[in-house]
Amino acid sequence: MRVILTGASGFLGRAVGKRLAEAGHELLVLGRRAPSWLRVGDGFHRWDAMDDAAPVEALEGTDAVVHLAGEPVAQRWTQAAKQRIQGSRVEGTRALVEAISRLKARPKVLVSASAIGYYGDRGDEVLTEDSSRGDGFLAEVCAAWEREASKAEELGLRVSRVRFGVVLGRDGGALAKMLPPFRAGLGGPIGRGRQWMSWIHMADAVGMLQFILETPEAKGAWNATAPMPVRNAEFSRALGGVLRRPAVFPAPPFVLGLVFGEMSTMLTGSQRVKPEAALKAGYRFEYAELEAALKDLLTTR
Numbered sequence: 001m002r003v004i005l006t007g008a009s010g011f012l013g014r015a016v017g018k019r020l021a022e023a024g025h026e027l028l029v030l031g032r033r034a035p036s037w038l039r040v041g042d043g044f045h046r047w048d049a050m051d052d053a054a055p056v057e058a059l060e061g062t063d064a065v066v067h068l069a070g071e072p073v074a075q076r077w078t079q080a081a082k083q084r085i086q087g088s089r090v091e092g093t094r095a096l097v098e099a100i101s102r103l104k105a106r107p108k109v110l111v112s113a114s115a116i117g118y119y120g121d122r123g124d125e126v127l128t129e130d131s132s133r134g135d136g137f138l139a140e141v142c143a144a145w146e147r148e149a150s151k152a153e154e155l156g157l158r159v160s161r162v163r164f165g166v167v168l169g170r171d172g173g174a175l176a177k178m179l180p181p182f183r184a185g186l187g188g189p190i191g192r193g194r195q196w197m198s199w200i201h202m203a204d205a206v207g208m209l210q211f212i213l214e215t216p217e218a219k220g221a222w223n224a225t226a227p228m229p230v231r232n233a234e235f236s237r238a239l240g241g242v243l244r245r246p247a248v249f250p251a252p253p254f255v256l257g258l259v260f261g262e263m264s265t266m267l268t269g270s271q272r273v274k275p276e277a278a279l280k281a282g283y284r285f286e287y288a289e290l291e292a293a294l295k296d297l298l299t300t301r
């Protein structure tokens with residue numbers, strides 16, 4: 001397929017781009033800068049999701065759109081940052097769908113990223129794709145982002161909204177931020193560590209996205225999380241265990257609040273997510289268990 005990819009220079013986009021290229025898809029990247037991994041023969045078109053109408057001429061004649069672009073969420077949520085987080089996703093997706101509406105020949109499928117932040121902070125409740133939306137800034141952004149993506153259904157596209165959990169990979173994402181204190185033996189749970197963490201190994205984040213892209217019946221919401229989420233305390237123990245370091249120093253939520261402001265709700269909130277759509281569709285996880293996932297990422301190359 002000829003696939004448009006946004007967010008291609010990011011943590012997830014780099015891995016997705018490589019996987020789709022290996023699978024034989026032809027890639028056309030839309031973004032503020034060409035990713036370093038771009039191959040000869042892949043296309044690149046400049047697009048800033050905050051400011052620009054998406055380039056209609058670039059989208060003409062493509063089969064699929066994989067849309068991952070978005071301002072990083074793991075930063076202090078100042079008013080300006082919130083505007084970028086929201087604008088790059090909501091207005092960016094609107095611009096993309098608007099450009100698709102003006103094409104002579106439209107792509108058949110839009111696979112658009114979302115996040116389990118959609119569900120808000122939900123304690124021990126088991127969350128499937130049918131669960132209701134939660135409260136808070138991220139939940140609002142995710143819901144508006146998904147609404148914009150879903151508008152492509154009216155244009156005849158198959159639309160999949162992929163709610164990623166905490167993606168664990170090499171060279172980036174949440175794990176790269178957690179590793180320094182844990183490697184120094186200063187890691188530990190956040191607060192009492194009772195909040196659920198719904199994680200996914202990068203191999204499955206990419207694998208599930210490819211599965212959704214290439215499965216003609218795959219549409220609607222998908223939770224991209226491993227089938228066995230863990231409590232934060234268990235996550236800390238597993239990470240300390242794999243690194244062979246103590247992980248007994250809890251990070252008090254009020255300190256995180258002082259350092260990160262409202263964004264700390266992302267670290268203290270609880271989401272016990274089940275990837276029901278993927279399991280029903282027969283997606284086979286490479287890493288269903290946390291310890292195996294961490295061992296792969298931290299002890300092998």
Ligand SMILES: NC(=O)c1ccc[n+]([C@@H]2O[C@H](COP(=O)([O-])OP(=O)(O)OC[C@H]3O[C@@H](n4cnc5c(N)ncnc54)[C@H](OP(=O)(O)O)[C@@H]3O)[C@@H](O)[C@H]2O)c1
Nearest residue numbers: 007008009010011012032048049050069070071115164167
């Ligand atoms: N990683 C996770 O654990 C996780 C979890 C849940 C959801 N997600 C979602 O999955 C998507 C990809 O995540 P990621 O971890 O790969 O994020 P990332 O590493 O921060 O990458 C973000 C990508 O979006 C692009 N981007 C940002 N603002 C843009 C704009 N105004 N116009 C055009 N491109 C823009 C960036 O391009 P530049 O190179 O130009 O900055 C980069 O390629 C995001 O939407 C994220 O919210 C990720």
